[in-house]
Amino acid sequence: MKSTALNAGPASAAAEPMQDSRQGGIRKTSRINRFMVSPSVIVLALWMVVPLSMTIYFSLIRYNLLYPGDNEFVGLENFQFFVTDFGFMAGMSNTLLLVGSVLLITVVLGVLISLLVNQAFWGRGIVRILLISPFFIMPTVNALIWKNLLLHPVSGVFAAIWKFFGATPIDWFSEFPLFSIIMIVSWQWLPFAILLLMTALQSLDQEQQEAARLDGAGPCALFFHLTLPHLARPIAVVVMIETIFLLSIFAEIFTTTGGGPGYETTNLAYLIYSQALLQFDVGLASAGGLIAVVLANIAAFFLVRLIGKSLTEKQ
Amino acid sequence: MANLTIKNLKKSFEATEILKGIDLEIKDNEFVVFVGPSGCGKSTLLRSIAGLEEVTSGHILLDHKEITDLAPAKRNLAMVFQSYALYPHMSVRKNMSFALELAKEKKDVINQKVAEAARILELEPLLDRKPKELSGGQRQRVAIGRAIVRQPKVFLFDEPLSNLDAALRVQMRLELARLHHDLNATMIYVTHDQVEAMTLADKVVVLRHGQIEQVGTPLELYRNPANRFVAGFLGMPKMSFLPGTVTALDASSVTVELTFGGSVTLPAAGEHLRRGSEVTVGVRPENIDLVDASEASLTGFMDIAENLGSDTYCYVKTDGQETLTVRMPGNFTCNYGDRIGLQLHADECHLFDEHGNAIQKPTQMAA
Numbered sequence: 001m002k003s004t005a006l007n008a009g010p011a012s013a014a015a016e017p018m019q020d021s022r023q024g025g026i027r028k029t030s031r032i033n034r035f036m037v038s039p040s041v042i043v044l045a046l047w048m049v050v051p052l053s054m055t056i057y058f059s060l061i062r063y064n065l066l067y068p069g070d071n072e073f074v075g076l077e078n079f080q081f082f083v084t085d086f087g088f089m090a091g092m093s094n095t096l097l098l099v100g101s102v103l104l105i106t107v108v109l110g111v112l113i114s115l116l117v118n119q120a121f122w123g124r125g126i127v128r129i130l131l132i133s134p135f136f137i138m139p140t141v142n143a144l145i146w147k148n149l150l151l152h153p154v155s156g157v158f159a160a161i162w163k164f165f166g167a168t169p170i171d172w173f174s175e176f177p178l179f180s181i182i183m184i185v186s187w188q189w190l191p192f193a194i195l196l197l198m199t200a201l202q203s204l205d206q207e208q209q210e211a212a213r214l215d216g217a218g219p220c221a222l223f224f225h226l227t228l229p230h231l232a233r234p235i236a237v238v239v240m241i242e243t244i245f246l247l248s249i250f251a252e253i254f255t256t257t258g259g260g261p262g263y264e265t266t267n268l269a270y271l272i273y274s275q276a277l278l279q280f281d282v283g284l285a286s287a288g289g290l291i292a293v294v295l296a297n298i299a300a301f302f303l304v305r306l307i308g309k310s311l312t313e314k315q
Numbered sequence: 316m317a318n319l320t321i322k323n324l325k326k327s328f329e330a331t332e333i334l335k336g337i338d339l340e341i342k343d344n345e346f347v348v349f350v351g352p353s354g355c356g357k358s359t360l361l362r363s364i365a366g367l368e369e370v371t372s373g374h375i376l377l378d379h380k381e382i383t384d385l386a387p388a389k390r391n392l393a394m395v396f397q398s399y400a401l402y403p404h405m406s407v408r409k410n411m412s413f414a415l416e417l418a419k420e421k422k423d424v425i426n427q428k429v430a431e432a433a434r435i436l437e438l439e440p441l442l443d444r445k446p447k448e449l450s451g452g453q454r455q456r457v458a459i460g461r462a463i464v465r466q467p468k469v470f471l472f473d474e475p476l477s478n479l480d481a482a483l484r485v486q487m488r489l490e491l492a493r494l495h496h497d498l499n500a501t502m503i504y505v506t507h508d509q510v511e512a513m514t515l516a517d518k519v520v521v522l523r524h525g526q527i528e529q530v531g532t533p534l535e536l537y538r539n540p541a542n543r544f545v546a547g548f549l550g551m552p553k554m555s556f557l558p559g560t561v562t563a564l565d566a567s568s569v570t571v572e573l574t575f576g577g578s579v580t581l582p583a584a585g586e587h588l589r590r591g592s593e594v595t596v597g598v599r600p601e602n603i604d605l606v607d608a609s610e611a612s613l614t615g616f617m618d619i620a621e622n623l624g625s626d627t628y629c630y631v632k633t634d635g636q637e638t639l640t641v642r643m644p645g646n647f648t649c650n651y652g653d654r655i656g657l658q659l660h661a662d663e664c665h666l667f668d669e670h671g672n673a674i675q676k677p678t679q680m681a682a
Contacts, residue, residue: 205398205400207396207397207398207400208400208401208402208403210365210367210387210394210396210400211394211396211400211401211402211461212402212413213367213386213387213388214365214366214367214387214388214392214393214394214414215388215413215414215417215461215465216388216414216417216418217388217413217417221417225402225405225413226402229403229404230403230404232404
């Protein structure tokens with residue numbers, strides 16, 4: 001705070017005498033500036049406004065691809081149908097469960113693994129690259145690897161392990177469908193958490209840790225009093241960014257369970273997809289899309305209030 | 316009571332030997348300063364005492380109890396780091412109470428000890444601030460406060476003033492001296508600044524290449540350096556050295572013919588010197604007088620004169636291209652390139668043999 005006050009003093013003093021002579025020039029350049037950036041602003045605005053208004057329009061009319069031409073205004077009927085649909089509650093709770101569990105797994109495991117690879121050991125460079133690599137695999141491929149190579153009840157690696165110990169292999173996608181999705185998505189997003197937390201750990205002050213050791217702090221006290229507070233910011237970043245992406249998980253579900261069995265792995269994104277392109281009800285899907293936008297904004301609002309504070313705070 | 320004994324301490328990082336056998340005795344309430352050029356192993360020695368470095372061999376004893384392999388926390392030592400190493404997300408109060416809380420002290424005992432430390436260091440108005448809201452000097456005081464509350468047997472300081480600006484450094488140096496007096500504690504202090512070493516220490520330990528060069532009070536080291544390295548390291552500006560050859564010697568004095576003009580007869584017990592031995596004469600800036608060129612056998616050209624107001628330091632180049640530093644009064648004036656005569660105070664000169672070891676003065680031998 002003190003520094004900004006100090007900086008503002010001489011800067012504003014220096015700017016004042018110039019203002020009279022320069023004002024005309026500044027107004028001119030700002031007009032030119034606005035003119036120069038306008039194409040991109042206009043394109044971006046259209047890019048957002050056109051789909052949004054089309055979606056709002058579709059959500060207010062009957063618009064089923066199976067009944068072309070039958071497009072009369074129905075008010076909020078689409079919204080009412082979507083919210084009262086059995087799939088909506090299932091989709092909501094699945095979305096929250098999926099986002100929550102993946103966040104928990106990636107943050108907890110991310111912290112522990114990055115602590116582990118922060119120690120010096122032989123081949124650390126290779127281990128780090130291997131840890132990051134799942135992030136480079138596209139979601140569809142990731143899901144297929146898990147579906148066919150790992151979780152498959154007959155030919156999967158897990159089944160082989162189960163059989164080796166004499167147990168009956170589990171058919172993961174029919175017995176624990178949502179858990180399987182959570183596993184796949186966590187595997188995909190864990191590297192992201194590790195990457196951020198690992199780099200953050202490298203900036204942890206060595207002398208602070210030594211001071212704490214002299215003060216009598218054991219490994220646990222060191223972790224809770226020094227490491228974790230130091231990681232608060234990167235953890236906040238991980239939670240924010242992952243939430244944004246995890247709310248719209250689609251490819252993993254589409255390639256493995258197709259939302260099933262029943263609605264057990266259907267999240268909001270998948271529900272909207274199935275309304276629009278499986279049941280051909282564009283109106284209903286548009287209403288669902290708008291509800292999802294509102295929900296995402298509510299989530300973003302709370303996240304920014306909870307976490308944004310620790311991000312903007314000067315460290 | 317806190318007597319620290321170090322016996323034949325060795326430390327190597329892979330092939331490089333950092334400490335090559337350190338023997339040292341530190342008595343209760345002593346302020347000991349480790350001083351030496353960078354890379355001499357002084358910080359490593361301090362960190363070994365703290366337990367932050369594992370030693371390769373040797374023993375560290377605190378009050379006759381072996382602490383060589385003890386965990387840092389169990390040694391009853393407190394350390395102040397160069398970067399202060401304050402816990403950034405804790406308030407000043409929490410920073411100071413952290414060690415006591417970990418030791419499961421009673422609440423009121425903790426509060427009382429923190430209040431006491433804050434009073435000594437004048438930190439009371441800052442107790443609820445975070446480290447980032449403090450200035451460099453205040454952070455330094457918090458770091459010292461964190462050490463005080465633990466009431467350790469020995470305080471360790473690792474170049475604690477080197478991150479402060481010059482004015483603050485002088486002030487903190489005085490505060491540290493006062494603190495040592497008030498707490499009556501044993502302190503070990505690492506620095507590369509010989510002014511800090513001279514002013515703070517009861518005992519100075521000069522290190523080079525992982526070995527102790529000399530141990531003694533600041534004045535002992537200043538007046539009777541054991542070798543050329545110690546002589547050159549302590550003193551500001553540095554001692555000047557002139558090469559020469561022994562031309563005559565008896566039981567209490569040696570006459571040296573300087574290579575580049577003049578000769579001095581200085582009191583020294585040079586038993587192992589012979590006529591013709593190569594020696595070096597060391598002379599401090601305050602022990603040279605500038606005279607007219609015609610009056611002295613050793614002459615040179617005036618190079619640069621630095622006027623500090625109270626003193627003028629003149630750098631004089633002899634014909635052998637050695638630079639001699641001479642302290643003159645503040646009102647002394649001269650011109651660049653002047654031919655000038657140098658008169659050495661023979662009684663105050665130091666004599667070093669060809670290995671750089673000091674040749675003691677005869678009075679020193681008698682005592």
